[in-house]
Amino acid sequence: MSVARRVNVGGRVTGAVKALATGLGLTWQVMLRPKVTVKYPIERLPVSNRFHGLLALPIDPETGKDLCIICFQCERVCPSRCIHIEAQGKGKERVLSRFDIEMDKCQYCGFCVEVCPTEAIVFVPHYESSTFDRSTLLYNLDELHRAAPKEPIATGIVGGAHRHNGHKNGTGDAGASRGLVPRERGGHAAPAHGDGAAAAGSSSSAGARR
Amino acid sequence: MALRTEELMLNMGPQHPSTHGVLRLVVTLDGENIVDVRPDIGYLHSSVEKMMEHRLYVQNVSLADRGMDYLTAMQNEQVYCLAVERLAGIEVPERGKYLRVIFDELQRLASHLVWLGTWGIDLGATTVFLWCFREREMILDLFEKVTGGRLHHAYFRIGGVYVDPPAGWTDEVKKFLDYFDDRVVEYDKLLTANPIFLARTKGVGVIGRREAIAMGASGPVGRASGIAMDVRKAEPYEVYDRMTFDVPVFTEGDCFARYQVRLEEMRQSSRIVGQALKELPGGEVRSRVPMTMKAPRGEVYARTESARGDLAIHLVSDGGEMPYRVKIRAPSFSNLYALSEMMRGWKIADVIAILGSIDIVLSDVDR
Numbered sequence: 001m002s003v004a005r006r007v008n009v010g011g012r013v014t015g016a017v018k019a020l021a022t023g024l025g026l027t028w029q030v031m032l033r034p035k036v037t038v039k040y041p042i043e044r045l046p047v048s049n050r051f052h053g054l055l056a057l058p059i060d061p062e063t064g065k066d067l068c069i070i071c072f073q074c075e076r077v078c079p080s081r082c083i084h085i086e087a088q089g090k091g092k093e094r095v096l097s098r099f100d101i102e103m104d105k106c107q108y109c110g111f112c113v114e115v116c117p118t119e120a121i122v123f124v125p126h127y128e129s130s131t132f133d134r135s136t137l138l139y140n141l142d143e144l145h146r147a148a149p150k151e152p153i154a155t156g157i158v159g160g161a162h163r164h165n166g167h168k169n170g171t172g173d174a175g176a177s178r179g180l181v182p183r184e185r186g187g188h189a190a191p192a193h194g195d196g197a198a199a200a201g202s203s204s205s206a207g208a209r210r
Numbered sequence: 211m212a213l214r215t216e217e218l219m220l221n222m223g224p225q226h227p228s229t230h231g232v233l234r235l236v237v238t239l240d241g242e243n244i245v246d247v248r249p250d251i252g253y254l255h256s257s258v259e260k261m262m263e264h265r266l267y268v269q270n271v272s273l274a275d276r277g278m279d280y281l282t283a284m285q286n287e288q289v290y291c292l293a294v295e296r297l298a299g300i301e302v303p304e305r306g307k308y309l310r311v312i313f314d315e316l317q318r319l320a321s322h323l324v325w326l327g328t329w330g331i332d333l334g335a336t337t338v339f340l341w342c343f344r345e346r347e348m349i350l351d352l353f354e355k356v357t358g359g360r361l362h363h364a365y366f367r368i369g370g371v372y373v374d375p376p377a378g379w380t381d382e383v384k385k386f387l388d389y390f391d392d393r394v395v396e397y398d399k400l401l402t403a404n405p406i407f408l409a410r411t412k413g414v415g416v417i418g419r420r421e422a423i424a425m426g427a428s429g430p431v432g433r434a435s436g437i438a439m440d441v442r443k444a445e446p447y448e449v450y451d452r453m454t455f456d457v458p459v460f461t462e463g464d465c466f467a468r469y470q471v472r473l474e475e476m477r478q479s480s481r482i483v484g485q486a487l488k489e490l491p492g493g494e495v496r497s498r499v500p501m502t503m504k505a506p507r508g509e510v511y512a513r514t515e516s517a518r519g520d521l522a523i524h525l526v527s528d529g530g531e532m533p534y535r536v537k538i539r540a541p542s543f544s545n546l547y548a549l550s551e552m553m554r555g556w557k558i559a560d561v562i563a564i565l566g567s568i569d570i571v572l573s574d575v576d577r
Binding site (some may be wrong): 012015016018019022023026027030036047048049050051052073076077078079107108109110111114115123 | 265266268269270271272273275276337341344347351354355356357358359362364372376396399400403404405501
């Protein structure tokens, strides 16, 4: 009885040692591989072209006005009902008097960017919007203008109007059914890319709104 | 003089880090032995079913993302879109179907990786957590390139998916799959033969086939107890009927069997993604559906296989722009109720191992 038990224990010990050696050998191997972690606030990984960051209203460089045609589609489609639009005037004089986005309610689904017929509302690749004061998350028209990238269009997935500007997606005709074509953001246009550009990005977008 | 003994009621949670969310377990103990475990749920109730009744059919896709299981966002979108499409008779283009399958399976991989990593931490193995999250990060990056989101995508649309992946994306996925298959071998090597891991999981938390069926357990928990049921095979949706894959079934019903099922599912998911990428047809990814679509009066029951089990939606329409009633059949909920059956008779130290092995997500349990 005692002999049988001793044999059993011996088997278990060799098994444990073998398993330990395998496991530790593997972890040592992995330790020698290239590092995958980044020291986040110091280093940053670039985000993709289609990243759903903060929302912004770009200004048309030709006319100097915003591209919004006040069709209220984004306000209607927003599942969180966080977009509030008001307009003044009639006909050609019609201008936006209010365009508020409650960014604390926003769920970054991108439906507003999808339905916009003129690319008047876009995503900017800025994601650090935490704040101590909730009221700073209500972005009005001016702040949304300032958040917009300086280059003409710098958005990921956009609606119909500027489609002729060229798209580089794989199969070309893919989104044609609803006039939806993904366009890649110009490499230089993304403000929050990399660490060097991140500083510039935050000064133009988040810096502007404290 | 005889020593007086009595049962002890122990509260675990709702803030305990090992309950994977906000779950309170009321554990009745006799010394070290578990007499009974009663899960107390509802801390993460988000009322998503009711909220869906007040949103357009199109808007609900983004709700399904986060109101239900947050680790399998795409699979939630899948089941919701499937239900609406069946009710309204909307066709999905071939390419859309294949893309859906690809994203479903990548999401399953991501979800299983979270499970394996966090379960490793529960059992005291930190290494596997870091490794799993390293791979999951790659999957999230792949998602981000297509959908713009990492956790919540709002990518599926009624009638297809939002847009085509960018150029070169499929090659990146292929590269990732090659890399990933080697990593699964590593997890296997690290854990499956480890005596500490085996001692904590093998034969622990057994639930038999009959009990599992009675409790409504599905998915990996059910398949580890010998229930050979996978919705992807039993009731194929999208293009799963064209995919070749195996459904791992084990009969032991213990924690180790549940681990083996999920590990094999990772290999199979990788296989499915590979096939879908190879067969991926060209063409459109979505059919034309108006923003304010209306579903005809009626009701539909659509079921899918999520990473946690049989995820289904019962949708009732009164002919309007919004659903009249949405009932979500959450796999985590049923699997959680198999917990008491698994725990009875085991020691207090096994609570964490058993709870972790069923892979619950509390936002799925409470909805």
